[in-house]
Amino acid sequence: xxxxxxxSMEDVARRLGVSISTVSRALRxxxxxxxxxxxxxxxxxxxxxxxxSPAAASLAGGKxxxxxxxxxxxxxxxxxxxVSGIEKVLREAGLETxxxxxxxxxxxxxxxxxxxxxxxxxxxxxxSIPLDTRAxxxxxxxxxxxxxxxxxxxxxxxxxxxDNRAARQAVDHLVRAGHRRIGLIxxxxxxxxxxxxxxxxxxxxxxxxxxxGIDQSNDLVATVPWGIDGGARGMELLLSAIDxxxxxxxxxxxxxxxxxxTLRRSGIAVPEAMSLVSVDDHPMAELADLTTVRQPASxxxxxxxxLLIEQIxxxxxxxxxxxxxxxxxxxxxxxxxxxxxxxxxxxxx
Amino acid sequence: xxxxxxxSMEDVARRLGVSISTVSRALRxxxxxxxxxxxxxxxxxxxxxxxxSPAAASLAGGKxxxxxxxxxxxxxxxxxxxVSGIEKVLREAGLETxxxxxxxxxxxxxxxxxxxxxxxxxxxxxxSIPLDTRAxxxxxxxxxxxxxxxxxxxxxxxxxxxDNRAARQAVDHLVRAGHRRIGLIxxxxxxxxxxxxxxxxxxxxxxxxxxxGIDQSNDLVATVPWGIDGGARGMELLLSAIDxxxxxxxxxxxxxxxxxxTLRRSGIAVPEAMSLVSVDDHPMAELADLTTVRQPASxxxxxxxxLLIEQIxxxxxxxxxxxxxxxxxxxxxxxxxxxxxxxxxxxxx
Numbered sequence: 001x002x003x004x005x006x007x008s009m010e011d012v013a014r015r016l017g018v019s020i021s022t023v024s025r026a027l028r029x030x031x032x033x034x035x036x037x038x039x040x041x042x043x044x045x046x047x048x049x050x051x052x053s054p055a056a057a058s059l060a061g062g063k064x065x066x067x068x069x070x071x072x073x074x075x076x077x078x079x080x081x082x083v084s085g086i087e088k089v090l091r092e093a094g095l096e097t098x099x100x101x102x103x104x105x106x107x108x109x110x111x112x113x114x115x116x117x118x119x120x121x122x123x124x125x126x127x128s129i130p131l132d133t134r135a136x137x138x139x140x141x142x143x144x145x146x147x148x149x150x151x152x153x154x155x156x157x158x159x160x161x162x163d164n165r166a167a168r169q170a171v172d173h174l175v176r177a178g179h180r181r182i183g184l185i186x187x188x189x190x191x192x193x194x195x196x197x198x199x200x201x202x203x204x205x206x207x208x209x210x211x212x213g214i215d216q217s218n219d220l221v222a223t224v225p226w227g228i229d230g231g232a233r234g235m236e237l238l239l240s241a242i243d244x245x246x247x248x249x250x251x252x253x254x255x256x257x258x259x260x261x262t263l264r265r266s267g268i269a270v271p272e273a274m275s276l277v278s279v280d281d282h283p284m285a286e287l288a289d290l291t292t293v294r295q296p297a298s299x300x301x302x303x304x305x306x307l308l309i310e311q312i313x314x315x316x317x318x319x320x321x322x323x324x325x326x327x328x329x330x331x332x333x334x335x336x337x338x339x340x341x342x343x344x345x346x347x348x349x
Numbered sequence: 350x351x352x353x354x355x356x357s358m359e360d361v362a363r364r365l366g367v368s369i370s371t372v373s374r375a376l377r378x379x380x381x382x383x384x385x386x387x388x389x390x391x392x393x394x395x396x397x398x399x400x401x402s403p404a405a406a407s408l409a410g411g412k413x414x415x416x417x418x419x420x421x422x423x424x425x426x427x428x429x430x431x432v433s434g435i436e437k438v439l440r441e442a443g444l445e446t447x448x449x450x451x452x453x454x455x456x457x458x459x460x461x462x463x464x465x466x467x468x469x470x471x472x473x474x475x476x477s478i479p480l481d482t483r484a485x486x487x488x489x490x491x492x493x494x495x496x497x498x499x500x501x502x503x504x505x506x507x508x509x510x511x512d513n514r515a516a517r518q519a520v521d522h523l524v525r526a527g528h529r530r531i532g533l534i535x536x537x538x539x540x541x542x543x544x545x546x547x548x549x550x551x552x553x554x555x556x557x558x559x560x561x562g563i564d565q566s567n568d569l570v571a572t573v574p575w576g577i578d579g580g581a582r583g584m585e586l587l588l589s590a591i592d593x594x595x596x597x598x599x600x601x602x603x604x605x606x607x608x609x610x611t612l613r614r615s616g617i618a619v620p621e622a623m624s625l626v627s628v629d630d631h632p633m634a635e636l637a638d639l640t641t642v643r644q645p646a647s648x649x650x651x652x653x654x655x656l657l658i659e660q661i662x663x664x665x666x667x668x669x670x671x672x673x674x675x676x677x678x679x680x681x682x683x684x685x686x687x688x689x690x691x692x693x694x695x696x697x698x
Contacts, residue, residue, distance in 0.1 A: 066447070073433065074429050074436060075430045075433035076429070077424075080424045080425075080429035081424045083424075084422065084423040084450065087423060087448055087450045091450060096447050096465070097447065097448050098415070098445050098446065099432075099436055099446050100440070100445070100446075101437065116445070120445070228632060228636065257633065260636070261636055283577060283603075284606065284633050287577065287606050287610055287633075287637075288636075298424065
């Protein structure tokens, strides 16, 4: 069917006196619509030259039927889960997902200067990308709904977890287990861009130590590129300290996986000689028996898409926070045991 | 700049007597263009009301400046890597990536019936989705370039690895190590759809056993849903056999990770009492010391995008095969050692 005119699901619903969701379900073939009703709706839609997908955008109130999703990368657990959650909700609302990947600071600068989104999308979801004042004003100038994921925005709608709190949940767990020498493996990207999640988790680490009255020594913080190799390097740096930590908080599970590799190669038993905790609850964390603070990733995506659709339909921008939760597995243990084994490891080495 | 007319980089290049890539670099702000040349190009582009991103599509010869990517899911290593590779090449060519996720057979049926791609994209990349005759003819009716990823297409351009060969590389490795009772954990999706990669790997498994003159017994094949939990269940099924295998070939690394979990919980040592090999070389495979057959995932994406751009520019569709390669780690071992330890495990049990 080639559309001859702009017809929306709302038009079809109005003419037949049924709800928009009935029209949507009938045209999508979803169960729950009586066959006679479905036939009437399909006939009417065909008479109106209705074409399902592009026009479905009118349901959401948009013009292009498409939403732009801006991410730093796609091929890691967090980002692919968030985008997957976004795409699912948009698809069910009849909207398409255009993905813009901007891995480097230069890509991001160029993206915000050129803003290829204009007249190509009805709204934008920005995942984790650091937004400076210039980028914010460029985005705002688009005059379309924007939702920011993974940090709280002062200007746009946003969906996030409280990364400071997530870090405190992780470090408090180590403190309660008696650890005092608690290391941190934090991450920077190659452009030295400061990412909101990293800053907030680092602050949460310091806040938790301060609350426990623990003296904070700089040689217990390793800064590495994000990823498995970065985590491996970070643990090497921490093990280079004169007095290494007995427990380490890692920025994320993938970083912790790398740290685990270094520990295994060093013959340092986890959790006997070293406790490890991180953030995410990556699918591999359970297999690695990794204690972690779970953050819902695909749910951040679904919620962001819902907030964006709300705004496209005219609602005011709003903020949503999702909870994080400690998941205790076998990579953490009380210090009393750990210190004895570290000494025996020292003797063996 | 609001575009008043359709102006392409080619127009700008022709008027100034420079190459299209110089225009592209100048407008994108990439280094390597003399400041004076850059100024001339920007002036000319502005005079022609040139708008970088949408018009950049004309460089590739398309009309919408956008490519549709059809995937069964986004949040697993293989698919997120392929899409990441696709998006990178398209972005560098000035094209946008619209992602259509169709997880269930019903979604796929609906997608091919409604074909929301018409007049919304310049080409389509179909990743792994099974295409029946109807879907193929619907796609062909779009009259636009199509590239299929992860199986060889008779009709469209395609990029794939030889999954039969990948399976034989894995199983031959076990055969050379002296194993004769070699199990298989294969996967089906909840709709019982038959996937090309699974079929080809299963055939490769049987081919390798036949070539080695090994009698093939059905109780050594477990069929499970794809994923970690499926792999865990698959190993439980194989361990339920009266005479369990001494080695198992798993459909993919994530399936093997689940199988490893069952083995660990069963107290069966890998590789001493059970050898395990799979396909992928997932980032976690190295950490799990998993022997696997590496398939290049993001490279399948980049190559597919390159083949699509070629076609948009007028080239004939063609096929590209990427090689797979055995990566030997510590999850496989010669049978002589394994059988002794299985006996001792039996006694302990």
